[in-house]
Amino acid sequence: MEEHRKETRLSLVKSTPFSQLRPETWDALEVMCRVKSYRANQTVVHAQERSYFIGCVLSGVLRMEKTLADGRAQIVGLLVQGDFFGRVFDGIAEFSIEAATDTEICAFPRAEFEALLTQSPDLEPAVLLNAANELDRAREWLIILSNQKIVGRIAGFLLLMCSRFRGIDHILQPRPEGVEVKIPISRGDLAHLLGTRPESISRSLHSLSDRGVIDILEPDRILIRDMKALALAADEDEIEAIAILQKLLKNHRTEP
Amino acid sequence: MEEHRKETRLSLVKSTPFSQLRPETWDALEVMCRVKSYRANQTVVHAQERSYFIGCVLSGVLRMEKTLADGRAQIVGLLVQGDFFGRVFDGIAEFSIEAATDTEICAFPRAEFEALLTQSPDLEPAVLLNAANELDRAREWLIILSNQKIVGRIAGFLLLMCSRFRGIDHILQPRPEGVEVKIPISRGDLAHLLGTRPESISRSLHSLSDRGVIDILEPDRILIRDMKALALAADEDEIEAIAILQKLLKNHRTEP
DNA sequence: GGGCGGCATTGACATGTATCAATGACCCTC
DNA sequence: GAGGGTCATTGATACATGTCAATGCCGCCC
Numbered sequence: 328m329e330e331h332r333k334e335t336r337l338s339l340v341k342s343t344p345f346s347q348l349r350p351e352t353w354d355a356l357e358v359m360c361r362v363k364s365y366r367a368n369q370t371v372v373h374a375q376e377r378s379y380f381i382g383c384v385l386s387g388v389l390r391m392e393k394t395l396a397d398g399r400a401q402i403v404g405l406l407v408q409g410d411f412f413g414r415v416f417d418g419i420a421e422f423s424i425e426a427a428t429d430t431e432i433c434a435f436p437r438a439e440f441e442a443l444l445t446q447s448p449d450l451e452p453a454v455l456l457n458a459a460n461e462l463d464r465a466r467e468w469l470i471i472l473s474n475q476k477i478v479g480r481i482a483g484f485l486l487l488m489c490s491r492f493r494g495i496d497h498i499l500q501p502r503p504e505g506v507e508v509k510i511p512i513s514r515g516d517l518a519h520l521l522g523t524r525p526e527s528i529s530r531s532l533h534s535l536s537d538r539g540v541i542d543i544l545e546p547d548r549i550l551i552r553d554m555k556a557l558a559l560a561a562d563e564d565e566i567e568a569i570a571i572l573q574k575l576l577k578n579h580r581t582e583p
Numbered sequence: 584m585e586e587h588r589k590e591t592r593l594s595l596v597k598s599t600p601f602s603q604l605r606p607e608t609w610d611a612l613e614v615m616c617r618v619k620s621y622r623a624n625q626t627v628v629h630a631q632e633r634s635y636f637i638g639c640v641l642s643g644v645l646r647m648e649k650t651l652a653d654g655r656a657q658i659v660g661l662l663v664q665g666d667f668f669g670r671v672f673d674g675i676a677e678f679s680i681e682a683a684t685d686t687e688i689c690a691f692p693r694a695e696f697e698a699l700l701t702q703s704p705d706l707e708p709a710v711l712l713n714a715a716n717e718l719d720r721a722r723e724w725l726i727i728l729s730n731q732k733i734v735g736r737i738a739g740f741l742l743l744m745c746s747r748f749r750g751i752d753h754i755l756q757p758r759p760e761g762v763e764v765k766i767p768i769s770r771g772d773l774a775h776l777l778g779t780r781p782e783s784i785s786r787s788l789h790s791l792s793d794r795g796v797i798d799i800l801e802p803d804r805i806l807i808r809d810m811k812a813l814a815l816a817a818d819e820d821e822i823e824a825i826a827i828l829q830k831l832l833k834n835h836r837t838e839p
Numbered sequence: 840g841g842g843c844g845g846c847a848t849t850g851a852c853a854t855g856t857a858t859c860a861a862t863g864a865c866c867c868t869c
Numbered sequence: 870g871a872g873g874g875t876c877a878t879t880g881a882t883a884c885a886t887g888t889c890a891a892t893g894c895c896g897c898c899c
Contacts, residue, residue: 840899841898841899842897842898842899843896843897843898843899844895844896844897844898845894845895845896845897846893846894846895846896847892847893847894847895848891848892848893848894849890849891849892849893850889850890850891850892851888851889851890851891852887852888852889852890853886853887853888853889854885854886854887854888855884855885855886855887856883856884856885856886857882857883857884857885858881858882858883858884859880859881859882859883860879860880860881860882861878861879861880861881862877862878862879862880863876863877863878863879864875864876864877864878865874865875865876865877866873866874866875866876867872867873867874867875868871868872868873868874869870869871869872869873
């Protein structure tokens with residue numbers, strides 16, 4: 328049990344936004360938190376319900392969802408190791424949170440968390456910064472989703488994974504040929520997340536693979552070979568122009 | 584000058600998220616803030632630059648943008664009366680902010696704002712709640728953008744305007760026939776915001792108009808006649824089914 | 840007043856993507 | 870090992886949307 332607490336603290340320390348916490352506050356946190364486990368597809372927080380804890384992800388991946396009027400759910404974000412969730416000073420969650428994979432979270436009783444917050448002024452900037460970062464991340468998603476073409480969205484998604492999940496080894500692994508990304512959700516969920524359909528995801532992914540930008544090792548393991556080309560694909564379909572140009576050159580070579 | 588301060592306070596009090604502030608803090612705010620004016624398309628905050636103030640919108644509309652690698656700008660959100668912007672305890676903005684229309688903002692020097700924050704503990708929940716609300720709003724945008732069909736995105740956009748800009752009379756006006764929404768940005772910007780092109784915006788808007796869901800009084804003045812149908816269009820294209828059904832019935836009537 | 844430029848709209852066309860249907864791979868259970 | 874389920878993939882087709890081009894409207898400046 329003592330071992331588990333230490334592990335918990337370790338995971339917390341690793342999370343960037345809260346890394347500015349002072350040692351004495353860590354001790355307090357260590358006493359407060361409880362580790363909870365969830366299985367894939369289990370619901371952690373129901374939308375519109377009062378939640379009595381603030382959570383921090385220790386392992387696994389969670390998805391935030393909004394349930395639409397017709398019953399379908401729209402994914403609005405993913406949570407990974409080190410991410411906090413739950414509304415401080417308000418208990419009502421706007422979005423429900425479900426485990427995408429088997430998950431361990433660290434739960435802080437909300438009342439105690441808030442009390443700690445008001446008591447220690449040095450904690451406040453950290454929490455606010457955390458909120459601001461979360462906001463920026465949500466806006467990153469916005470940019471990806473505003474991409475007209477699906478290939479662009481997928482490229483943006485992969486790049487976002489790289490930038491956000493850096494250092495989380497069960498998701499991102501550097502290799503000599505490139506970077507391997509583990510997609511923590513199914514094609515269907517990914518399609519949903521990017522505002523499209525599984526079929527389109529499949530096609531776009533294979534299109535990128537055909538161009539040599541990525542390798543599909545397994546359906547959920549993507550190897551990024553050419554990060555620059557991927558960035559081009561995300562920002563614009565400038566890559567298309569390059570591909571067409573290359574094809575033209577090739578035809579020119581083979582023709583005579 | 585004294586008059587202007589009173590007006591400023593009035594506008595601030597009207598803003599929902601900060602409405603929980605105590606009177607004594609208002610006095611402090613009132614002393615601190617400076618009113619600044621911007622003309623349409625003027626830049627208020629440059630991305631990646633250190634900003635020395637926290638802003639609150641008094642009048643007009645601002646757009647938050649991310650400048651992409653290729654020079655184009657992607658709009659990630661709109662700011663209206665009562666919205667705060669600027670990162671507390673950090674100064675570096677991730678996104679640039681530009682005036683979409685002529686704008687008046689209230690600027691708090693960042694250092695003083697932060698000092699005030701640490702001094703008065705009752706302010707903290709308000710600021711955190713504000714951040715959380717902002718986050719939820721960003722995720723609302725996400726849901727709208729994840730809509731596959733453009734009509735759905737526009738419907739979602741109009742509904743978001745209704746829910747967010749309630750009470751801001753120069754944007755939203757209740758009328759006997761419905762609710763009039765003033766679109767504060769050009770078709771091009773709107774298209775950009777919704778991840779599409781001006782032509783598609785135009786077509787979708789007129790499609791909704793043909794169905795009687797909305798009226799286009801002027802290009803930038805939309806009258807929502809049937810809020811329920813709009814919600815259906817946003818959530819799903821169930822409205823399509825209705826339209827097809829109605830057309831079938833009409834054909835059936837005219838045929839014999 | 841006339842010319843100019845920006846904006847919204849419309850049409851025709853090409854392209855991308857959703858949709859439907861079918862297949863194969865994998866995992867789980869029996 | 871057989872059978873049923875889910876998931877990824879692929880193909881064919883219809884539809885929505887991007888793209889290009891042309892028009893008309895309006896405000897601005899000379």
